[in-house]
Amino acid sequence: MHFFSSCFTLINIRRIVTRFYASEVVVALEYLHMMGIVYRDLKPENVLVRSDGHIMLTDFDLSLRCDDSTSTPAQVIPAQNHTPAPPQSEYAMDPPKFGATSCILPNCIVPSVSCFNPMRRRKKKALAGRHVGPSFVAEPIDVRSMSFVGTHEYLAPEIVSGEGHGSAVDWWTLGIFLFELFYGVTPFRGMDHEVTLANIMARALEFPKEPVVPASAKDLITLLLAKDPCRRLGSTMGASAIKHHQFFGGVNWALLRCTTPPFVPPIFTRDVLSDESCPDTPVEYY
Template sequence: MPPPPSLIPFTKLNSLFPPTRTPLSLSLSLTHNTANSNSIIITVVIVRIISDTMHSSAEDDSDNPATTAGAEWTFTARNHAPSSDPCWEAIERGGGTLGLGDLRFVQRVGSGDIGSVYLVELKGSNGCLFAAKVMDKKELVARNKDTRAKVEREILQAVDHPFLPTLYASLDSPRWSCLLTEFCPGGDLHVLRQRQPDKRFHHAAVRFYASEVVVALEYLHMMGIIYRDLKPENVLIRSDGHVMLTDFDLSLKGDDTTSTAQIVFDQDPPSNTCSNDHSKNQCALAMSSCMLPNCIVPSVPCFHPKRGRSKRSSRCGSVEIVAEPIEIRSTSFVGTHEYLAPEVISGEGHGNAVDWWTLGVFIFELFYGMTPFKGVEHELTLANIVARALEFPKEPMIPGAARDLISQLLVKDSTMRLGSTMGALAIKHHPFFNGVNWALLRCATPPYIPASDKCKELVRLYNCTTNTIDFY
C-alpha cells in the first residue's frame, strides 16, 4: 500500500494565491483522490468580497441623468491601476479626471452590437493611445442591451490579468457611456490569419495563441465568469505580440460571490506521458503547469522537471489549482453561430464547458482557415453543430496531438468534453501543449510583433477631429 499523501501546511496556503487587492475568505475541506491513492484534494471555497467601486458603478449609472444635470461627464477610474503604466501616469498628471473632451478621436477601429470602438489619443500626453468603446445609453435601453453593457463594465473593473484588457476609466454622460481600455496595435487574429500563407497559422503559432487563450479562460472561470464569445475577431494582439481577449458583453457573470476551486497535491506524479484517452487526460496531474491562471509560481524547477535534474528536484510533487466547474447555468442563446456549442443551440442549459467547445473551434480555424461545422446558411450551421460528426480536411496535415485535442474539445456531450471536469488543468496537460512553460508564457517569443511605429503612423494618417464625432 502506498504511503499516505503529504499534507500542505496551512501556513503555506498563502503562497498558493497571488497578492490581490480583492479580499478573500477561504474555507477548506480535505478528501482523498480516488483516482490516485497517493494524492490529496483540498476543496477551497473562495469567497470574493466585491469591491465598493463595482457596486457603486451600477448605482452611479442609474442615477446619472439626475446627478450630472450640472456637469457633463462623470469619471470612474479603475480600482486596480497598473503600476508604472505611462498611460495611467498621463491621466494622473491631468488631475485624475477625464471627459471625452480630453480625448482626440483618431480613427474608428471597430463596431459591435452595443457600441463602436475608436482609437483615441489623450490630449497633451505626447502620444498616449487608448481604445474607447462608446455606447449610446438611450439606444441601449431601447434595444434592451443596457444590462449587457453593465455586465461588461463590471467584468472589466474586476479582472486583472496579462491577457485581459486594462480598463483605465469608465466615462458617463446623460447620453453616452465610454470604456477606456488599452489599444492593441496588432489588430485581431482573424485579420492576422488572413495575412498568413494560405490564410492559416503554422503549428507553433497556433500553440502559442491557444496556450495564452487557455490561461485567460482559466482566470475568467476562477473569477466566476463564462466568456461565451471566443473567436479570432475577439483575440487582439498587443504591442508586445501577446494576446488580449476583448468584448465581454455576452459573458455570463455569476451573481453568487462564491466559487469553488480545488488544490490538488500529488506527491508521486506519474511520468510525463499522455494517451488519447479522455479519462486519462482528465486525471493526469503531473505535467508542467501554472499553479494559478495568472502564472505565479513559487518555484519553477519543481513544476518543470527536465532531463539532467537532480533526484531531489524530480521528487518535488505537483500542486495544481482546478478552477472548475463553475456552478452557474444559462439558457440564453448567445454567441457567434459557427462557434455555438450544441448545448446552447438545444437550449438545455450551459455552463463553463461552452468555453472549451469554442476553444476547439478556435484552434480548428487557426489551423485550417475555416470553422468545422459551417453550412451555407445559419440554420444549416446550427444543424451541423448538433448532429454532424467532426471531420478534418485532408489538407493541411496537422500533428496528431492537435487533431486529438480538437476532437476532445468538440465532444457534443458537454459532460464528457475535455475541460468539463478538471477545467484548464486537463487541457494544459494535453500532449499538444508539451513543451509549453505555463509559468513563463509572457517570456515566450510571440510569432508576430507589430511594428513599433504603427501607432504613430495611424495617428498621422487618420487625424479626424471630435467635430465629426458628436459625443457632447
C-alpha cells in the same frame, strides 16, 4: 528532399505559432473562470494582438458572471499519477479523483471501472513512475444558463439544444478556435445559420486533408469538441487538464507572458496634422 524538408518546416512553424496563441487563450479563459466568468464568445475577432505580440481578449458583452452560490472556488488538486494527454476513452474510464470539497455536476459523474479491468491494469502499470505535481483548478462548473448567446459557428451543442450550459462552452469554443487557426474555416459551418446549427448537433467532426496538421493537435481538437459537455476535455478539471495535453508539451505556463511571441506587430509613425484640438505629435500604429 528539399521539398519535404520545407513542408515539415512549415508544419512545425504553424504548430508553434498556433500553440503559442492557443496557450495564451487557455490562460486567459482560466483567469476568467477563476473570477467566476464564463466568456461565451471566443472567436478570432475577439482575440487582439497587443503591441508586444501577446494577446488579450475583448468584447465581454455575452459573458456570464457567476454569483457566490454557483461559482466553484479555486482549489489545488493533490498530485497524482496521470498522463499529460489521455485519450477520451481513458477519461471515461478513469475520471479524476476529487476531494471532499470538490464540486462537480452530478450528471458528469462517470461510474468507476472495476479494478479487475485489464485495460485499467495496463494503464496504471504504464503510468508507474510518472509523477505530476498538484493541479490548480478554477472552473465554475456549477453555473447554468439557458441563454442562446454566441456566434453561430462557435455555439456549443448544449447552447443550441437549449438544455442549459455552463463553463464547458468556453472549451468547446477553444476547439473551434484551434480548428480555425489550423484550417482557416470552422468545422460545422453550413450554407446558412440553420444548417450550421444542425451540423453542430448532428454532424461528426471531420478534418480536411489539407493543410497537414499534427496528430496531437487533431487529438486536442477532438477532445474539446466532444458534443457531450460532460465528456469534454476541461469540463471538470478546467484548464489544468488542457494544459497537460501533449499538444502543449514544452510550454512553460509559469513564464508564458515572458515568452517571446512568434510575431510582434511592427510600429510605424505618421505625422498628425496639427490644429487647435490635436497637438503635433507622432502617433503609434500597430
